[in-house]
Structure formats: C-alpha cells, structure tokens
Amino acid sequence: MVSIARIAREDRNLTQDEERVREDMTRVLELETDIANATSPAEERNDITVLYNKMTLREVQQAFNLNGFNWTRYIQGIMSSVSVTVQPDEPIVVYCSPYLEKLSDVLSKHSHRTLQNYLAWMLIMERVSSMSRRFKDVRAHYRKALHGTTVEEARWRDCVRYVQGNMENAVGALYVRETFSGNSKRMVRDLIRKIQEAYVETLEELSWMDEQSKEKAREKLISHSHKFKNDDYLSLSVCSQLNFSEENYFENILENLAASAQKVHKKLREPVDPDMWIIGAAVVNAFYSHNRNQIVQKTLHIYLIIQTSFIIKKQQNS
Secondary structure, eight states: HHHHHHHHHHHHHHOHHHHHHHHHHHHHHHHHHHHHHHHGGGSSSSSSHOOOOEEEEHHHHHHHOOOTTTTHHHHHHHGGGGGGGOOTTTTTEESOOHHHHHHHHHHHHSSSHHHHHHHHHHHHHGGGSSOOOOHHHHHHHHHHHHOOOOOOOHHHHHHHHHHHHSSSSHHHHHHHHHOOOOOOOOOOHHHHHHHHHHHHHHHHHHHOOOHHHHHHHHHHHHOOOOOOHHHHHHTTTTTTTOOOTOOOOHHHHHHHHHHHHHHHHHGGGGGOOOOOOSTTTTTOEEEETTTTTTEEEHHHHHHHHIIIIITTTTTTOO
16 A cells, blocks of 8 residues: 555655655555445345435435535536536435445544545555556555465456456447358347247146246236347447547546446436346346346347357258
C-alpha cells in the first residue's frame, strides 16, 4: 500500500514524506478493516428476495444519513451525465441496508483525509491492470502477501480478457461472421423445435405429474421465447461514440468505462427490453437466472454443438 501511494505521489510531482505516507496508508488500512467488519457475510447475501428493499430516495436520505451525506445530489450528479433528472420521490432498491446502517459509525471514526486517501487507493487498485509495469509489479508483491500469488498474468492475456469482457458483443459479432454460415440460425431453430417436441412427448409419459401440472408445463413451453439476434444487433449494440487510440491505452479504458456507465444510466427512463441478452454472444455457457426467471442457453453454445458434434457440413441432420 505504501509503495502504491509513493508511486502515485511521484507521478503527480508531490513531495515524498515517507513517514507521512506510511501513517496515511496505515489509517486507510484501518478504515478498510472497519468497512470489511461492517459488511454482511457472503452467506447472508445470497438470497436477493431477502436483500430487496424498495424505498424512495427521500427515505434513503432519512434512513442512511451518513453524517450529512446528500444522496439526492450524489445520484443526480451521476444521472446528469445522461440528462436524466432524479427527484426525491424516485424509487430506489437498497440491497445492503444492514451495511449502510453500520457505515455511519465507521465513517465517524475517520478523518476526511483518510476517506479521500481510501477512495484514491481503491480507484488505483481497481485500475492497476490498465496501468504501467511499475504499478503492476507492486501489486504482484501485494498479492503475494495477501493471497500467495507470485505471478502476474501475461499482458496479452489481460488485454484479450478485457476486450472480451467489456466489448463482448463486438467480439461476438466478429466470431459469428468468421465461424458460422448463413443457415446456422435456421439449423438452430430446427434443433430447438425438435427439443420442444421431444419435451412434449416426454411430458405425456410422466406418471408422477397430474394433468393440471402437465397443462401448465405445455403453456409455459408454448409461451417460451427464443432470443435470436442477427450479427447486426451485435454490431449496433457497441457504443458508436467510442474514440479509441492505439497510443493511449489507459485513456481508452477510461472512455470505455464512461460509455458503459452512460449506457446503463440511460436505461432508467427506457422501457424494459424482454429480449435483451444478459451475457455476451461469445460466451459459451448455460445457466438459470433467478432474477429474470430465465434459462439462458446461448445460441452460440448450440452453434458449437452443431459445428463440432452433430452436424457435418452438407450432411443431413442425425
């Protein structure tokens, strides 16, 4: 922590007072420890329905004053970047009420200087992967002391992971165009139709399910929507305002962060898109989303099954 602070001060041409820096970072560590102790254990944060607490912004201000912190001004400042106005009666969902209740006591124990240093420390640690080798080398020593990790990821791997994780639709569009033929979507639709037919046949054979339940299962199958998208959708979903430069990697990261945040903030006043993909097209995975009550089975996953297991080009379906 001291080494990171020393490098940050050096880059900003600030005086190097070793004793003061060490004292400041010790207090930051104490604050971070207090915040960790105020945080609910992971096992108490698994059930979203238990954590869900809907309030107005005014009620949030009254319940979690945090020694005078102005929630309305804070949120309005964020939303003003996309020209969205937030009023005191705006509904807010709070998922961390116990933590916010304890946070007021935590903040009152520490000075404004320590809070500012903590925010700077967290910001730097969050973005170390995008910074110069000096910062990454210091983090390697930090991780070794904290987790026993001795080796940093290769730079190229960091870059690939970042692009795939933050521009997943662009990566998906490139992959689809390069790998799959024009009739892939038709084959996938046909495969899903056959799976549905097999499901209905299996449903009729179930002796443990009563007729009412079977009928509900049929209704759900009929109403089930398939979120097929063209690669045009993948291309258009990439923010067209991005202006990347080959020479300014860190600035590219900041621009992408700003664009991603604005994309999310704009959704506050937009109607919910029930057909929106919640993971990237190039993600080969299947899972159940309890928040959306959806079984997410990426079409690309089915593409891969078709390409590698079931379909040989110019052969009939098995």
